[in-house]
Amino acid sequence: MADDNTDRRRTDEMSLDELREEIRTIDRDIVELIAQRTYVAEAIADVKEEQGLPTTDEEQEQAVMERAGDNAEQFDVDSNLVKAVFRLLIELNKVEQRESR
Numbered sequence: 475m476a477d478d479n480t481d482r483r484r485t486d487e488m489s490l491d492e493l494r495e496e497i498r499t500i501d502r503d504i505v506e507l508i509a510q511r512t513y514v515a516e517a518i519a520d521v522k523e524e525q526g527l528p529t530t531d532e533e534q535e536q537a538v539m540e541r542a543g544d545n546a547e548q549f550d551v552d553s554n555l556v557k558a559v560f561r562l563l564i565e566l567n568k569v570e571q572r573e574s575r
């Protein structure tokens with residue numbers, strides 16, 4: 475996070491344009507991380523198909539959601555909103571996994 479990162483400038487010393495540039499960089503990083511997560515999920519889908527397992531794993535989804543809540547608390551952001559984002563990420567993977575079968 476910007477405030478925790480000593481390489482990044484303090485946000486209270488930045489202009490509006492600089493702050494928006496910071497957001498722009500973070501937004502790109504978020505999409506890059508989503509792409510990485512999706513890529514790994516595709517590899518998981520291949521393994522599950524080889525092993526004859528279903529695309530949906532409710533227990534794993536539960537673990538992901540719990541972790542999302544814990545991480546949200548750690549970084550002091552709204553845990554329900556973070557969980558909603560992770561619910562969408564899981565759904566994205568499930569649609570892709572079903573389509574690739």
Ligand SMILES: O=C(O)C(=O)C[C@]1(C(=O)O)C=C[C@@H](O)C=C1
Pocket residue numbers: 515518519529530531532534535538563564565567568
């Ligand atoms: O861990 C898996 O088995 C995945 O396919 C990944 C993932 C996820 O996006 O976290 C997606 C679908 C499953 O139901 C559970 C978790």
